[in-house]
Amino acid sequence: MSARIVMKLTVVEAIATTPEVVRLTLVHPRRPQLPAWEPGAHVDLRLPDERVRQYSLCGDPADRSRYVLAIKREEAGRGGSAWAHAHLGAGASVPISHPRNHFLLTAGARHHVLIGGGIGVTPVAAMARHLAATGGNFTLHLCARSAAQAPLLEELRAVCGERLRCWFSAEGERLDPATLGPPEDGVHLYACGPQSLTAAVQALGWPADQVHVEHFAPLVVEGFVPEPFDVQIASTGATLHVPAETSLLEVLRQNGVNMPSSCEIGVCGACECGYREGDVIHRDVVLPQARRRDHLMPCVSRASGTLTLAL
Amino acid sequence: MSTTSAPPHIEAFAHKVGSVAHGVPGGATGWQGSLLHIHIAPAASYEMEELTEARCVAGRGIEGDRYCLGTGTYSPKADTREVTLIEQEVLDALARNDPPLQEGPIHLAPIDHRRNLTVRGVPLNHLVGRRFQVGEVILRGGRLNFPCKYLEELLGLPVYLPLYNRSGLNCGIERGGIIRPGDPITLVE
Incomplete structure (x- = not known):
């Protein structure tokens, strides 16, 4: 069970960690302690128009007094980061959900290989802090264009020391995931960053339970054409039609079935729903493979024929 | 997040539950509570x-x-x-694990239960279909609140x-006004 209450937190510090990335420190205006979280967790930030954006917590998980986020200004993004850069100075109030985690460290692993590409370094930064503080064995690969454009670089140098390996493409150095070597028992890979990076890590052929990736962008499948399908509600037997241009989540909502929802692009995991039968076309980036056998994300995923939902 | 039109409230004594209870004799009388x-x-x-306030x-x-x-x-x-x-009495009962339906005591602080008013000495389950006063405001009990999985x-x-069965009371406001913690709460006969 995970609580999803939205807190209006106060920005106590906003500093540029690179020219494009602002590092925000948030505290609760009344409570000395924020909800606990584990490395890899993210929060939802609610924009004034109620759209939601996910950001990883990149501070120290042991410090319950504050949350630290790093937000990159994405000119080509969906508008959330531009709003955050324009409005979230010291003293600003920002609606933030309780943390949620789809990107957990594996307890008992012998070695953790953390890979952060650009702003994707944020969740693995929290992992590195936790592992450094608790005596875990790890290496952090930080990929960026240059030192000046590497988010959180100074603090990660201090946290990781020799365990930090930087790859600056402007200096001609790029991480080739193939050089990480063959899989070994007890070694886990964690990657967050551009889809090209996470795809390259997943393509290494390591056992699925030793590779962990975090996505903050919807999955883009070129040429996907949504088709209409029918959905049956198991408890009532009611059948609903999902037109090609409408999401399953929206059809459920129109018929009085209110699922929790947040990002509605298949990345946050809020609307997860069980199903009994059906040929599901999974289009989210959050559900683990094993869970896809009987769960789907109705905000983006669809089906062909008739789908029976465990509702 | 603001809205210009009024949300669709059902007037308390027009609610299918409140309308049945309203006017039926009975209920608890002679109590006095307060707003916490x-x-x-x-x-x-x-x-x-x-x-x-x-x-x-x-x-x-x-x-x-x-x-x-x-919203x-x-x-x-x-x-x-x-x-x-x-009722504050319900929160107190949860805190002492009474009845023992779960693993242990639940400390549900007034800021967390998501009801608007936390009251003491007010028999909320007896107020469906009744009018009662909180400070200068008159409320109408429309239906019992029901706990939700949400x-x-x-x-x-x-x-x-x-x-x-003790999740509180949903009310309509018959007479508006200002309320403050410490306001007395009494039945309007």
């Missing part, structure tokens, strides 16, 4: 905020609250939900079963 806390939230899922608007809700603004989880569905109340999910606490 006032909480509102600006929208669904937002943390509640405590107020030292609140304005109740007849037929609408508490100024600034999600069910006055139409609540259940706002789209017409119901009686202008003001919600819960609250359990939101709080991350197993409160559904222990709140069953």
Whole structure:
């Protein structure tokens, strides 16, 4: 069970960690302690128009007094980061959900290989802090264009020391995931960053339970054409039609079935729903493979024929 | 997150439950309670905020609250939900694990239970179909509140079963005005 209450937190510090990335420190205006979280967790930030954006917590998980986020200004993004850069100075109030985690460290692993590409370094930064503080064995690969454009670089140098390996493409150095070597028992890979990076890590052929990736962008499948399908509600037997241009989540909502929802692009995991039968076309980036056998994300995923939902 | 039109509230004594109870003799009399806390939230899922004073608007809700603004989880569905109340005695019972329906005591602070008013000495389960006064404001009991799985999910606490049948009262506002913690609460005969 995970609580999803939205807190209006106060920005106590906003500093540029690179020219494009602002590092925000948030505290609760009344409570000395924020909800606990584990490395890899993210929060939802609610924009004034109620759209939601996910950001990883990149501070120290042991410090319950504050949350630290790093937000990159994405000119080509969906508008959330531009709003955050324009409005979230010291003293600003920002609606933030309780943390949620789809990107957990594996307890008992012998070695953790953390890979952060650009702003994707944020969740693995929290992992590195936790592992450094608790005596875990790890290496952090930080990929960026240059030192000046590497988010959180100074603090990660201090946290990781020799365990930090930087790859600056402007200096001609790029991480080739193939050089990480063959899989070994007890070694886990964690990657967050551009889809090209996470795809390259997943393509290494390591056992699925030793590779962990975090996505903050919807999955883009070129040429996907949504088709209409029918959905049956198991408890009532009611059948609903999902037109090609409408999401399953929206059809459920129109018929009085209110699922929790947040990002509605298949990345946050809020609307997860069980199903009994059906040929599901999974289009989210959050559900683990094993869970896809009987769960789907109705905000983006669809089906062909008739789908029976465990509702 | 604001809305210009009033959310679709059902007048308390027109609610299918309140309308049956209204005018039927019985209920608890001779009690006097008090208002302990006032909480509102600006929208669904937002943390509640405590107020030292609140304005109740007849037929609408508490100024600034999600069910006055139409931004609540259940706002789209017409119901009686202008003001919600819960008994401090219920919170005390949960804290001593009474009845022992879950693993242990649940400490549900007034800021966390998501009802607007926390009251003491008020027999809420006897107030469906009745009028009662909080300070200068007159409320009408429309229906018993019912615990929801949404609250359990939101709080991350197993409160559904222990709140069953004592989850508070949903009211309409007959006469608006200002309320403050410490206001006496009495039955309007």
